[in-house]
Amino acid sequence: MWAIGSTAFVILGLSIFALQTKWELTITSGVLLTLFFVLIAFGILCAVIQSMWIRITYASVGSLIFSIYLVVDTQLMLGKKHHYTLNSEDYIFAVLNVYIDIINFCLSLLRFVGFLK
Template sequence: MTQLHGGHYDEESNLVIHGTAFDDQDVRRGFIRKVYAILIAMLTLTFSVIIGFTTIPVLRSWGQTRVALFVFILLWISAIVLMIVLICNESLRRSYPHNVVFLVTLTLIFSFALGITASYTRPFIVLVAIATTLAIVIALTAFAFQTKFDFTILIGILFCLSISLLVFVILVVLVHSRILYIIYATLGAFLMSVYIVVDTQMMMSGKTVQLDPEEYVFAALNLYVDIVTLFSYILLLCSGGNQ
């Protein structure tokens, strides 16, 4: 741990603990602008692809084929591998244009994976899920910026709850109960909502845990994964657990 503006910087996690890395308001505002500019571009591409898979007959039909299912599995495996590489390699996250290439690639992978998933759902339900997700994200972002409670102290608890939810989904798949699917989606949506608040506060000053100001790619990726995962849970809820 090294000293940084009265706080401590964890070189391994790239987090500032009890620090004030954003004492310079211009640096903080510039960081937040970068993160949300990247995030909006990623979400625009993702939701456009999802809408395409639900409204364009050719894409919708292909998304329900066995080939698409095989591609879906490959896409998720690729996403996991790329995210691990990006998270573990600090120089890659901060190196332009390599970080941009990785972000675009990950965005396309998530977009097509979610598009294939959405192809099984009626277009109206998908649009409702997108609108609901965006409304929740906007509300949570506004809440995260104005609340005085430090949600970043909940990171450890959220990790434990995520593991528990992962175990629960195994039960859901084995039992294949519609009620359990709805319960699972509800718990998942709630968990991701808290993650969005936590990851938003990590970009802000005066919190227990902050991201380093240079980690705008990591911050955008964090929020993006939170939001698209929240969308997948809401889509499951809107479809009544029938996916």
């Protein structure tokens, strides 16, 4: 229940941040893709080296990356004055991306508290 509550709190805060911020994070998609591949490689390393501290670090980095993905996807959906926007036909795709970001963030928090291994 702590992970679900903290996920809801963080997601609400990040969504409000994405709605009102003047910072444009939509141009960081290439950096986020690179960080995601580094997270995958670190996950493989975590599977080989079994340590509690490495799992906590992996979960922390994963939750950070997926929270940035959530802000970027929310800004893509809004499309205000940002560099990249989505068409009106792509909103189903954007909503699915936000949903996947929320699920991955929640899974990272569950790994952080030790419920998932």
